[in-house]
Amino acid sequence: MTSFIQRVAKLGANALLGVFTSSGGFDGAFKELRVVAIKAGSVTATLPVTKPLCNSYGTLHGGAAATLVDIVGTMALLTKDPRRAGVSVDINTSYLRAAKEGEELLITGQVLKTGKKLGFTQVDIARKSDNEVLVTGRHTKAL
Amino acid sequence: MTSFIQRVAKLGANALLGVFTSSGGFDGAFKELRVVAIKAGSVTATLPVTKPLCNSYGTLHGGAAATLVDIVGTMALLTKDPRRAGVSVDINTSYLRAAKEGEELLITGQVLKTGKKLGFTQVDIARKSDNEVLVTGRHTKAL
Amino acid sequence: MTSFIQRVAKLGANALLGVFTSSGGFDGAFKELRVVAIKAGSVTATLPVTKPLCNSYGTLHGGAAATLVDIVGTMALLTKDPRRAGVSVDINTSYLRAAKEGEELLITGQVLKTGKKLGFTQVDIARKSDNEVLVTGRHTKAL
């Protein structure tokens, strides 16, 4: 099964648009992720908070939020160069507010800097209904 | 379905030992996680790197590693007080080396500090065969 | 000697405007920091990159940038409640581009969330001439 990274490397950044194509691995839980807008250096996606993404409190799992930082940060870098997904160096996330099961998320990934060796992105996970940021993080990758 | 947090709150820290009990949500991918040792302030667990934990390169997904920091950091805090799992404040992870599909991981969670309001943990994800640290992170929780 | 925290606690958030008042301690190196705008939840400041702020490469020291995240993040929180400066929990910084000696910095601190127990801020350090972000970080405080 091809991943979004392989698909984008082949078809270009526009292949990010639409339903997320999982690699059949850990990102399989995010199959309802949908990229609704891309431009050079940024990606906007939506995702419903379904039970398979939640913790035992019925809110978005902290690990799922960190995984979104990884996935959507990578997507943002692929808009700059579809052939360079890179390898994770550092990820950090701050948990501002809980995302409840049933809510719709609006996730934006933005390239802060990309160079020969390193790419830096910021990913904000907001509640779509009021645009309140719930989780924010950064993803540094070696390219 | 009860989560490990609910089970531990009821039965005490020893309920962490053995096979990980998922909440039926995002942590479902970690059902082969097994806690092999606990003491006050630390937890040791093992986990095989199976395909459902991997990225499209066939190595442990960065988001899976961050989720392990969340889960095993929480477990370490539960050894101190089984009724206080807390809520995530900050998670950070550094990716030193790739964990390949088929390898066995040894994960240690250690409480750095726990107080009235906050708990801090460090989680190291090592390769069991040679004890080399692959990913290291910290998890701060509001208790 | 009173610090900006003490001055603000007494006089209110408007006391942040103008030249930075050091506590006579580690923040003494930032005496040319000047707050040029405040509103509820955000602070804008300027600072020339002078030699006492640099590393041996003649660029802004990584520690100086992290200290700015601490100081300006605290200022942003004080605009929300001048009596609650809080205590640092976590700071993280990503270094995108070097700030050279002689350049003028534009630093913005923004409250991401403030509650009963915790405050989260983001601080961006940009080059004033072209508004390019050089360093970005987050500061979590217990209030």
Place this chain on the structure above:
Amino acid sequence: MTSFIQRVAKLGANALLGVFTSSGGFDGAFKELRVVAIKAGSVTATLPVTKPLCNSYGTLHGGAAATLVDIVGTMALLTKDPRRAGVSVDINTSYLRAAKEGEELLITGQVLKTGKKLGFTQVDIARKSDNEVLVTGRHTKAL
């Protein structure tokens, strides 16, 4: 004025031992830092918490702690290769306990991984009297 980086590049890692040689810039506040032990991949240093290192509460400034992560993390990398100090990519710090003015600190920097392109270190700042860790952080550098 030569920095410790320049001195070590010329004289080798043993030049780290003894009193810290500042570059005459931001690290000037750390002139009482003393490296008491080095081996390949780790550095141990002592430092008294003097007033110039403190915040307005009379405890070690969060920015000073982050600067120590930068300085001592760099030193640890220099024990591996004295000619490659690298450039900061990411720094993070967690503040577990306050370091009070007058206390003596024991700071250990440890290389977690060093490769062709990147170096990762962990720095722990402990109170010397009881070895309690007060601040812990990681420093990622591009080499």
